[in-house]
């Protein structure tokens with residue numbers, strides 16, 4: 353998969369830009385002044401083999417890369433649905449169907465050079481969806497997680513063969529505040545290009561996010577208004593609030 357990912361980033365700029373948005377911000381992202389070292393492809397919806405195929409066709413992926421990306425998407429989608437199901441079961445919820453939730457791939461490249469060592473690869477943010485599976489670069493570190501207790505960053509060293517799991521804004525809303533969205537960033541530590549692959553389980557297919565009634569009672573009143581995930585993504589982009597601050601706008 354990493355070889356297929358590298359092949360995608362080696363494509364000419366005009367081909368990369370064929371990967372346009374399906375939902376807000378879901379397509380190719382080129383270098384920006386805020387994240388000048390970062391570029392990413394986005395595949396929406398990664399739970400649909402038709403969409404995975406369409407993504408590969410747009411980018412003229414070879415048949416080998418296409419098979420690799422399809423297998424990776426299918427298997428990692430199975431894992432993320434299993435994880436979300438177990439998480440819900442651990443909270444006493446046995447009737448959730450995460451298999452039908454919207455899912456997005458984000459394939460990240462950090463164009464790190466000698467000059468960029470010490471600078472930001474991707475600014476501090478929370479993931480906007482429910483659950484994230486992150487396959488980190490096996491060699492190049494840089495991911496840092498904010499410890500809310502101490503206010504300091506904890507470095508996540510590369511651990512080949514592992515998958516990192518993260519919770520986003522939707523997890524906080526959906527769990528009525530039981531689960532926490534995690535602030536993180538990527539710093540440039542070495543002059544070596546860095547690749548990572550993130551799979552985001554975003555929100556229900558009908559786009560409506562609300563805590564299940566089983567998590568709401570008189571001791572735990574509903575914390576957040578019901579909202580549509582796609583509207584929330586637009587709100588984040590419009591307000592340029594990336595680190596979970598926009599959640600306060602949804603409080604009851």
Ligand SMILES: O=C(O)CCC(=O)C(=O)O
Nearest residue numbers: 458460479495538548550
């Ligand atoms: O590249 C990484 O390690 C983190 C990527 C990330 O935070 C994201 O894609 O949301």
Ligand SMILES: [Fe+2]
Nearest residue numbers: 477478479536
């Ligand atoms: Fe992230």
